Amino acid sequence: xxxxxxxxxxxxxxxxxxxxxxxDPISGHTALYWYRQSLGQGLEFLIYFQGNSAPDKSGLPxxxxxxxxxxGSVSTLTxxxxxxxxxxxxxxxxxxxGTLLYEQYFGPGxxxxxT
Amino acid sequence: AQKVTQAxxxxxxxxxxxxxxxxxxxxxxxxxxxxxxxxxxxxxLVFLIRRNSFDEQNEISGRYSWNFQKSTSSFNFTxxxxxxxxxxxxxxxxxRREGNQFYFGTGTSLTVxx
Numbered sequence: 001x002x003x004x005x006x007x008x009x010x011x012x013x014x015x016x017x018x019x020x021x022x023x024d025p026i027s028g029h030t031a032l033y034w035y036r037q038s039l040g041q042g043l044e045f046l047i048y049f050q051g052n053s054a055p056d057k058s059g060l061p062x063x064x065x066x067x068x069x070x071x072g073s074v075s076t077l078t079x080x081x082x083x084x085x086x087x088x089x090x091x092x093x094x095x096x097x098g099t100l101l102y103e104q105y106f107g108p109g110x111x112x113x114x115t
Numbered sequence: 116a117q118k119v120t121q122a123x124x125x126x127x128x129x130x131x132x133x134x135x136x137x138x139x140x141x142x143x144x145x146x147x148x149x150x151x152x153x154x155x156x157x158x159x160l161v162f163l164i165r166r167n168s169f170d171e172q173n174e175i176s177g178r179y180s181w182n183f184q185k186s187t188s189s190f191n192f193t194x195x196x197x198x199x200x201x202x203x204x205x206x207x208x209x210x211r212r213e214g215n216q217f218y219f220g221t222g223t224s225l226t227v228x229x
Contacts, residue, residue: 003159033217042119042206042219043160056215091160095214102148102214106160 002026004107006092012113013082021077021110025094033104034067034077035091043091049075051097082114117142119209121220128197129228136192136223138207144168146212149183149190154222155203166190197227 005024013019025032031050035043045059049069060066064082069075079086089111093104118141128134140149151163164174166183174181178195194201204222 031214035217035219040221042121042221043208043217045216045218048215050215059216089158093160102150102165102210103162104160104217105162106152108159 004092004094004105006090006107006110008110009108010111010113012115015084015114016081018078018080019082019112021079021090021112023075023077023092023094023107025073025075025092026096026105027073028096029094029105030072030097031095032069032075033093033095034075035093036061036088037091037109038088046077046090079112082112084114087112087114117144117147117209117211117216117218119207119218119220121205121207121223123223124221125224125226127226127228130199131196133193133195134197134225136194136205136207136225138190138192138220140188140190140207140209140218142209142211144211148210148212148214150208150210150217151181151190151192152206152208152219153203154206160206163192194225197225199227199229201225202227 007022034046037043047067048056064080067077089109091109092107120139147168149166152160154160180193182191204224206222207220209218
């Protein structure tokens, strides 16, 4: 079946512009995560959605970052007024929930470059 | 606070050698989960294993084995008879019971030389 998809795969933007990154989780997966992976670093947790519950936004690095998940499916991560330090690969993962809540399936990521 | 440390940044081995990737974690939780993920050159992370904090039994899956020791807060990963296809970046991670946050190490880049 289809895995987690993310778009665009690459995004180059100028400093100060806003960007939107999209994640399509696996159908039926209830939980969705966003991570940021900087060069040579591990994955940095950004935000977590679980069903209809309020999202866990504790990992968002600043108020320039926000995310939505519409209809419990597609999610959009928005970065406003991008800075060069925002350059990274942004990964999305989804999990089936229930007893499989912890088994994350990752998308290919969006490579964001801020010039 | 939760933290995962993978002290080995890069490892190179010759094909068929055994290799162990170290993972040390910090948490004050009594219930938590530990994971290993593989990120091949193609980029997508692949789930390898999950262990919960109450199960210290070692696990073997083919050429892969995992050693979980709560006494040393370690969750090490051994690849036996390594192959070129094992070349990847391997991440160790910890999750709290609620599963809302995962804490990843910085990864170990493994290169298997033919």
